[in-house]
Amino acid sequence: MVAIKLWNFLKGYVIIKIEGLSIEKFLNLIMVNDVYIWDIERKNYTTIVAKVSLKGFKEIVSFAKKTNCRVSVISKRGLPFVISRLKRRKSLVLGAAISLILIYAFSTFIWEINIETVNNVNEKVVLEKLSHLGLKPGVSKFTIDVNKIETEFLLQNNDISWIGINIKGTNAFVKVVGKTKPQEVLSKDEPCNIIAKKDGIIYKMTVLEGEAVKKAGDTVKAGDIIVTGIIEKPGLETRFVHADGQIIGRTWYEVYADAELKKEVFERTNNKITVTKIIFGNNTITISPKKVDFKNFEKEEKEIISKNFPVRIIKEVYYETKP
Structure with a gap:
């Protein structure tokens, strides 16, 4: 079915209206002469509408005269008529061709760089360093070696643990993760106590070094000593050690x-309104049958063409909602 429709479009056809009192005789002549006609629809006793090929249309004109019927063209469809109209609008065709060439040309460049940072990384500094490595707005995508830029960036910045560059269409999306500073830990040789960080109840504890001040089941407040590094025993010299152990507690929060x-x-x-948006770079063309004037609505958005394509087409559907 699709193949037949495509063939009819390529060859061209016309939608015609046939009027007269001898329509049956007219149709018989068409059938006898093997004229290709389809989608015949009878409007009333004296009128029918049908589709006929260009070749067939030339033949049925003579049949209309023989049967005293009148044939009029409602619409012309197909590639031959499209080409004919374009020939009369050469400047339009030329403009469209130039536009397509420009769209393709512009789509081969990076026009926007989006930076996402983690762990207090300065975005401006990242942009400057990427620019020195060759990734900047206006550069051709064909000259960018993503792996090389990522490697060089990491080698030049010791405070960065990871960088990822993803090019989609005319945009470059960059995510940079900074290194986290390790938590300061006291030397094992330095005496210290283990204290409670929050209020809570000790659930379980294992002391590896030091003297337990609290035990499992005890309630503690923030700042209380749980294991002391001062070991005092009668008849022995006081020792100062680095308290060590595993403390598991239960605490609570109020929200x-x-x-x-x-x-x-x-x-x-x-009620719903469908809006189509054509996006190229920072330019957006909105096609909408009417303004979205719903007081309350829900919006659904679907991307028709992939983000990897230079021109994005987005379909937005607004559904009116009422309580």
């Missing part, structure tokens, strides 16, 4: 929040 006693629930009506 307050406000909740509505009543909540209004909105449901979709049968």
Whole structure:
């Protein structure tokens, strides 16, 4: 079925209206002479509408005269008519061709660099360093070696643990993760105590070094000593050690929040508006049958063409909602 429709489009056809009192005789002549005609629809006793090939249309004109029927063209469809219209609009065709060439040319460049940083990495510094490595707005995508830039960036910046560069369309998405400073830990030779960081109850504890001040089941407050590094025993010299052990405790948190006693629930009506957006770089063309003037609505968004394509087409559907 699709192949037939495509063939009819390539060859061209016309939608015609046939009027007269001898329509049956007219149709018989068409059938006898093997004229290709389809989608015949009878409007009333004296009128039918049908589709006929260009070659067939030339033949049925003579049949109309023989049967005293009148044939009029409602619409012309297919590639031959498209080409004919384009020939009359050479400047339009030329402009469209130039536009396509420019779109393709611009799509081979990077126009925007998006930076995402983790662990207090300065975005401006990252942009400057990437620019020195060759990744900057206006550069051709064909000249960018992502792996090389990532490697060089890490070698030149000891405070960075990871960088990822992902090129999509005319955008470059860069994520940079900074190194986290290791937590300061006292030397094993330095005497110290183990203290409670939060209020809580000791669930389980194992002392490896030092003297236990608290035991499992005890309640402690923040700052209380759990294991002391001062070991005092009668008749022995006082020792100062680095308290060590594993302490597992239970603590609690208080959270307050406000909740509505009543909540209004909105449901979709049968009204909706579809908006199509064509996006190229920072330019957006919006195609909408009318303004979205719903007081309350839900929005669904679907990307028709992949982000990897230089021109993005996004379909937005707005559904009216009412309580």
